[in-house]
Amino acid sequence: SELITHDWKDGGAPNNDTLYSFSWIHVADEPMILSIPKVDRFHTFQISSANSDNFTYVGEFTHGRKAGAYALLPQDWEGELPEGVTALAEVTSPWVLIFGRTFVAGEADIPAVQELQAQYQLTALSQWGKAEPEVAQPAVFKPHDTSTDPLAVWKTINQMLTENPPVPEEKMLIK
Numbered sequence: 424s425e426l427i428t429h430d431w432k433d434g435g436a437p438n439n440d441t442l443y444s445f446s447w448i449h450v451a452d453e454p455m456i457l458s459i460p461k462v463d464r465f466h467t468f469q470i471s472s473a474n475s476d477n478f479t480y481v482g483e484f485t486h487g488r489k490a491g492a493y494a495l496l497p498q499d500w501e502g503e504l505p506e507g508v509t510a511l512a513e514v515t516s517p518w519v520l521i522f523g524r525t526f527v528a529g530e531a532d533i534p535a536v537q538e539l540q541a542q543y544q545l546t547a548l549s550q551w552g553k554a555e556p557e558v559a560q561p562a563v564f565k566p567h568d569t570s571t572d573p574l575a576v577w578k579t580i581n582q583m584l585t586e587n588p589p590v591p592e593e594k595m596l597i598k
Contacts, residue, residue: 424537426527442536444468444523444543449561451517454494456508456551457481458544461490465526466539470495472516473587479512494548495519505551516587521545 467482550556567575
């Protein structure tokens with residue numbers, strides 16, 4: 424919700440003309456719908472699987488600046504989406520990272536972008552259309568404790584891979 428400066432120490436290479444929006448979501452039981460208002464500036468939502476494969480995008484270059492509702496579908500999901508909701512993609516892992524970027528033209532423009540960010544919404548299909556949708560909080564495992572277990576990192580990786588198995592073309596690499 425603020426511009427990043429030279430003091431940034433959390434990795435990556437963030438822009439100083441972008442406000443970021445992040446969310447880890449669980450898409451295993453039902454579609455999750457990303458709603459975006461009409462946006463008058465550059466914006467993009469990169470959507471990645473648990474293994475960091477960018478499998479789809481929503482944004483100005485892919486969908487224009489108009490408002491829209493885009494569904495991320497669980498693997499092998501069968502059903503109907505409400506009118507006005509566009510199927511975006513079938514997820515490649517149950518846990519998905521949405522990494523949004525919205526252009527900001529300096530400090531004076533931050534409130535306008537924060538207003539847009541407040542309108543970005545994630546809604547489970549079962550909550551779609553409700554005045555006050557409930558936000559499910561899926562169970563999230565805690566990483567194993569590296570201070571007491573020398574194999575903790577590997578146990579955490581194994582647990583993550585159990586919940587998010589590798590895509591078919593990477594199964595031999597993992598094996």
